[in-house]
Amino acid sequence: MAHLCLFSLLVLSMVLKTQALTPTHHLTTTDVARLQAVLSQPFTDLKSAYYSVVGLSKLGILVADADETCQFIKSNLDPSSVESLFYAAEASQALSGCEIPVSNDTRDLLLATVSEDSTASQIHQSVSALSSLGLPLASQEVVSALKARISKEDNVLTIILALQTASRLSQQAELGDILEEIEDLAARLDDLSGVYLQFEEGLEATALFVSAAYALSDHVDMEPPLKEDQVIQLVNSIFSKKSWDSLSEAFSVASAAESLSNNRFHVPVIVSAQGPAAISHSQPFLRLQVTDVLCQPLSSASVLVESASTSTSKSAILSQAPFTLREEVFELNFMASQPASGYYQFSVAIAGDSRFVANHVELKVKVSTRVAINNMDLSVVDKDQSIGPKTTRVEYPTKAKASFMADSHQNFAMTFQLVDETTGVELTPHQTFVRLHNQKTGQEVVFVAEPDSKNLYKFELDTTERKTEFDSISGTYALYLMMGDATLENPILWNVADVVLKFLDEETPSTIQAKTLYTPKPEIQHLFREPEKKPPTVVSNAFTALVLSPFLLLLILWFKLGANISNFTLSPCTILFHIGHAAMLGLMYVYWTHLNMFQTMKYLAIIGSLTFLAGNRMLAQKAVKS
Amino acid sequence: MSNSVISVISRFLEEYASSTPNKLKVIDAYLLYIMMTGALQFLYCLLVGTFPFNSFLSGFISCVGSFILAVCLRIQINPQNKGEFLSISPERAFADFQFAHTVLHLVVINFIG
Numbered sequence A: 001m002a003h004l005c006l007f008s009l010l011v012l013s014m015v016l017k018t019q020a021l022t023p024t025h026h027l028t029t030t031d032v033a034r035l036q037a038v039l040s041q042p043f044t045d046l047k048s049a050y051y052s053v054v055g056l057s058k059l060g061i062l063v064a065d066a067d068e069t070c071q072f073i074k075s076n077l078d079p080s081s082v083e084s085l086f087y088a089a090e091a092s093q094a095l096s097g098c099e100i101p102v103s104n105d106t107r108d109l110l111l112a113t114v115s116e117d118s119t120a121s122q123i124h125q126s127v128s129a130l131s132s133l134g135l136p137l138a139s140q141e142v143v144s145a146l147k148a149r150i151s152k153e154d155n156v157l158t159i160i161l162a163l164q165t166a167s168r169l170s171q172q173a174e175l176g177d178i179l180e181e182i183e184d185l186a187a188r189l190d191d192l193s194g195v196y197l198q199f200e201e202g203l204e205a206t207a208l209f210v211s212a213a214y215a216l217s218d219h220v221d222m223e224p225p226l227k228e229d230q231v232i233q234l235v236n237s238i239f240s241k242k243s244w245d246s247l248s249e250a251f252s253v254a255s256a257a258e259s260l261s262n263n264r265f266h267v268p269v270i271v272s273a274q275g276p277a278a279i280s281h282s283q284p285f286l287r288l289q290v291t292d293v294l295c296q297p298l299s300s301a302s303v304l305v306e307s308a309s310t311s312t313s314k315s316a317i318l319s320q321a322p323f324t325l326r327e328e329v330f331e332l333n334f335m336a337s338q339p340a341s342g343y344y345q346f347s348v349a350i351a352g353d354s355r356f357v358a359n360h361v362e363l364k365v366k367v368s369t370r371v372a373i374n375n376m377d378l379s380v381v382d383k384d385q386s387i388g389p390k391t392t393r394v395e396y397p398t399k400a401k402a403s404f405m406a407d408s409h410q411n412f413a414m415t416f417q418l419v420d421e422t423t424g425v426e427l428t429p430h431q432t433f434v435r436l437h438n439q440k441t442g443q444e445v446v447f448v449a450e451p452d453s454k455n456l457y458k459f460e461l462d463t464t465e466r467k468t469e470f471d472s473i474s475g476t477y478a479l480y481l482m483m484g485d486a487t488l489e490n491p492i493l494w495n496v497a498d499v500v501l502k503f504l505d506e507e508t509p510s511t512i513q514a515k516t517l518y519t520p521k522p523e524i525q526h527l528f529r530e531p532e533k534k535p536p537t538v539v540s541n542a543f544t545a546l547v548l549s550p551f552l553l554l555l556i557l558w559f560k561l562g563a564n565i566s567n568f569t570l571s572p573c574t575i576l577f578h579i580g581h582a583a584m585l586g587l588m589y590v591y592w593t594h595l596n597m598f599q600t601m602k603y604l605a606i607i608g609s610l611t612f613l614a615g616n617r618m619l620a621q622k623a624v625k626s
Numbered sequence B: 001m002s003n004s005v006i007s008v009i010s011r012f013l014e015e016y017a018s019s020t021p022n023k024l025k026v027i028d029a030y031l032l033y034i035m036m037t038g039a040l041q042f043l044y045c046l047l048v049g050t051f052p053f054n055s056f057l058s059g060f061i062s063c064v065g066s067f068i069l070a071v072c073l074r075i076q077i078n079p080q081n082k083g084e085f086l087s088i089s090p091e092r093a094f095a096d097f098q099f100a101h102t103v104l105h106l107v108v109i110n111f112i113g
Helices: A002-018 A029-039 A046-058 A066-076 A082-094 A104-113 A120-132 A139-152 A156-166 A176-187 A203-220 A228-238 A247-262 A537-561 A572-593 A597-625 B002-019 B022-048 B053-077 B090-112
Strands: A190-192 A196-198 A270-273 A285-291 A302-310 A316-322 A324-326 A329-333 A342-351 A360-367 A371-382 A390-394 A404-406 A410-420 A431-438 A444-448 A456-462 A475-484 A492-501
Touching: A029 A046, A029 A247, A046 A066, A046 A082, A046 A247, A066 A082, A082 A104, A082 A120, A104 A120, A120 A139, A120 A156, A139 A156, A139 A176, A156 A176, A156 A203, A176 A203, A196 A203, A196 A228, A203 A228, A203 A247, A228 A247, A270 A360, A285 A342, A371 A404, A371 A475, A371 A492, A390 A492, A404 A410, A410 A475, A410 A492, A431 A456, A537 B022, A572 A597, A572 B090, A597 B090, B022 B053, B053 B090
Parallel strands: A404 A492
Antiparallel strands: A190 A196, A270 A285, A285 A329, A302 A316, A302 A342, A324 A329, A342 A360, A371 A390, A371 A410, A410 A456, A431 A444, A431 A475, A475 A492
16 A cells, blocks of 8 residues: 555656646846836836836846936935835935935834834835834834734735835744745635736736745745746746836836846746757757846856657657856757757756756757758650660759650659768658649649658659649640758759650640639529419409309399398497498408508407497397397 | 109209298308309319419408308208207397308408408
8 A cells, every 4th residue: 555655656756747847938138128128217206216226226237327316316205205215215225325314203203104003015115114224123013013914904915015024124033924924825826727827916916926925035044835836837927028017017027037036945947049949960059048037147057968859759869968058058069969850859957056946948959951862763664664664864953954755655754862961861851742844834733752661752654644634735844853841951943854745635725724713703683583474354354243243143032032121120229230330341341451450450349349239239129029 | 863863853942942931041042142152263263373362262261151150140040940059049140140250351351462
């Protein structure tokens, strides 16, 4: 059981090790220059002066005219405001030889601000001002004020400011509780797809967190509880933005960059190839730049290739080969190991300082070479092979003197070999095409030449088989060999020879018509629905009369039977009933001509109910009578 | 053969003329009228064509519907059937006939187009 545990732990650690993160985003020298330019803008007030002066000092740059800046700070200082004192104190600290005059009132004001009732930002500003101005402060009081503040306001910025403040206090104070906040705060970071780690409050908060955490950790000399992968993810988040919205954002990025390159525990290493990672005989050195996050070269590092192998095979060409440092760039002569052309997977380790983070890098290196064509043989082979082939050898880059003739009884064949110019190893580039171009008609047909098992390229043209590609157009075709590959330095386009092809059944159109794909199509005329054929009006009228005629018959029959209306009583309901009934029939006619169903139903309801009532009365009376 | 058919028919006509009450004969005349109208419409359709089909249908259904309703009325009014229609007086039958016709005409006019 214990063995199994141990074994699984070993496997897990191996797996984790192979998947160590490397920074995907980092500042390049142009980005650092841009950051410097943003921070060097002329300042308008004390706050921007603070950001510029202190920000530039983090980047290791001194302000140009220190005296003028100092005067500006002194003149804009408002001694009754803690914030103003903070900016002035910090900025003057960054400038050399700039002293801010301090009065007792100022000191009292700053000391009074250190209490539970002030905001974390006020506590931070007063403590930093006191510390920069060299005034004494009671560290334990500050600690208790901060702890009270954190318990009241639990947000990210308050805790970051508490961390920053704690890093200015005396080392004898009990900073343990505040130190624990780093871990809690780190847990609040959002992991975005395993690449970024940032606060939802934004870039500035994340950058300030990094600088505060490392400032405090350095101050108490205890490693911050951040794992290597987390540090790299923070680097990705902070340095993914290359232009900054505000001076405070640029300032936060500068302080984060400074703390990540200068702290005692974690120094992320940025490894990038100088130019494309490609090697050839003319360029045999693989050059790597190894810097910290501020693009300052790490000259103390020693760079080593742990293994270099081709993408396909796992055997290592190189193992444990060191890079040599030359003018702040690490280089290695890879061509000395005589690699074949192709892509190689390098595993590089950077050692030299235990603080280095992300010091195992995987690189993909391309080795290119020049190709040479050997033994290009052109021949015309008879199909029934009764006559032996005549082979002509052509040397690159000349063209064959005589043109080759091939008609339906013959095949045209071409064989050649592709080798590496220097090593003579056979090559199989990705693109080997044979192009036949008819000079008169401009038509071109392209075929692929395939290598056989011995890497000998063969191309055969059977005129009868391929006549559809040529549209059966006979004539002189210029034969070109086209060759290219990502690892070839000299792609080839070589007019090898002229081939005269004769096709049987020349059913070619007299001119080549360009494909009529994109010409307008014939217009479609819309056919409206034909109205149905109606019978002539005479017929319709005749039949109408015919259909109505039985009514006459009915009247005659009724008359004969003696039907009469002698029993017609003139009581009001009878009259009303008959009027109502007539009105309903009239409504039917009006419905046919003018109304829709809803209107008809409405009128019908009115008339119908009247008729019903009247009819009911009438029939009741009739029933009584009879 | 045809002789017996003719004699049956003539006998039937005699019976009819003598024993049927006048009211029923009036209704029978009406039935004949309706039937002829329907037949003529159908003849037109056969000869000339079914355009417009909806009009033909509506007219034909009107004839058929009216015929059926008139037959119902005749059955209900017939004194010989009085035993079967105890709760329905002739006046009531006529009222039903009226109402059903109203509905029929509404539908027919809707469909005639």
